[in-house]
Amino acid sequence: MRSLSRQAIAKPASSLGSLSAKRRPTMPSSSETGTTFPASQAFAWVTWPPRKKKRRSYALGNRRSRFARRRLRSAQSWWRSNETTNMKPDEKRYTLMELAATLDGVISLGRGDPDLDTPPHIIHEAHLRMATPPAELEVQGLGELRAAIAKRYASEKSLDFDPDSEILVTNGAQEGLFLAVLALLNPGERILVPDPRYGSYDQAIATAGGEIVSLPTGDGYDFGLTAEAVENADGKLLLLVNPSNPTGALTPAARVREISAVARDKGLIVLSDEVYEKLTFDEEVLSVATCDGMRERTVTLSSISKTYAMTGFRVGYVIGPRPFIEAATRLKSDISGPTALFSQYAALAAIDGPQESVEAFRQVYAGRLGVMSKGLDALNIPYGKPGGGFFLWADVARFGVDAETFCRRLLTEGRVLMFPGTAFGARWKHFVRISLLQPEDRIAEALGRLEAFVESLS
DSSP states (O other), rough: OOOOOOSEEEEOOGGGOOOOOOGGOOOOOHHHSSOOOOOOOOOOOOOSSSSOOOOOOOTTTTOOOHHHHHHHHHHHHHHHHOOOOOGGGGGGHHHHHHHHSSSSSOOOOOOOOOSSSHHHHHHHHHHHHHTTTOOOTTOOOHHHHHHHHHHHHHHHHHHHOOOTTTTTEEEEHHHHHHHHHHHOOTTTTTEEESSSHHHHHHHHHHHOOOEEEEOOOBBBTBBSSOHHHHHHHOOSSSESSOTTTTTTOOOOHHHHHHHHHHHHHHEEEEEEEEEETTSSSOOOOOOGGTTTGGGGEEEEESSTTTTTOGGGGGOOOEEEOOOHHHHHHOOOOOOOOOHHHHHHHHHHHHHOOOOHHHHOOOHHHHHHHHHHHHHHHHHTTTEEEEOBBBEEEEOOOGGGHHHHHHHHHHHHHEHHHHHHHSSTTTTTEEEEEOOOSSOOHHHHHHHHHHHHHHHHHH
């Protein structure tokens, strides 16, 4: 099996799907690339996974930035011309948040931004760097930060990544997931995604013009992904979010190995979202890239935001083979440019500095989980056991109303904000996502309000 090629691979015109000839991307001429190149999809320069059949290729030459802009404009044109409804903001969540802002005394168990304080040494470093004269910024990210990330993966996971060619610092994991999907997925190509899932993936996939293949979860309230679900579906990419947002489910190490084996045999690229990996309750997350034969077939997405309560700093990163990082960096150059320098130095202080806060935060969330679980058990509300992250995924079907009605009435009558399951997948009409991002006493108060509300429904 060959590793990723640095060459861009021409796609046949037959793969253009619904794009008309007038909307097809304008590719570099033969004078630019040294070869004749047929009409192609946007973001097709990464040959991944390696193909057994020989395919025509061309060199990117020295006009990479112009090429990246052309591909980005092509995707934007496809998006506008197809009027993709998936690209609209998540009305269900944002409408509830807007309503909550107009009400007094609401206890929010909705959003996923940590409520704990960022450790003081990280704040100190951010203040220091704000007062420091600016230095030249690299789009790929601060070299010292990339080296620290590489050092962490080497020491904790025995994975050796080249910080100069295999790591890209992004404006949060949110940008990272968009860059990864845009760099890897062409219009009409299929990506296997767990159901339910974080809605931003749907938006990124729609931007790339990809096709979602939903993989079922939830058998017996087990919302972790299974190898069987992957085996029964076909596509180019596989998304694994571990632990899961919105369910909190942790896919155990043995199952990650099984999924990786299936992905390898089927020739899938794996996009492994490990944003919540440090905040687990029972066992550690096994990174897909550590599994046999998966290092060159995996893009890892992570962040410092959740681990160190730093969501406002907007620092995430993606790790993958050199051709992918080169492609994603060119996209980032044209979309946003470098991540803020003071934020990158704050992230460096987080990774290189004292780590006691990580365990302290984990213990806080574990305590909150205990209070929430006990309260839901008392109310006879079933839920999937969370293995990590900030959320519980609870079944409110027995109350006789759909989740959207349940959440709206709970907000207006009980002053508690939760999100309906349909914000994370159309079939979850009787589930709600509950966050743990309130102190234990506030969670207990919210449970009291929830009890009064559900009694009013009977």
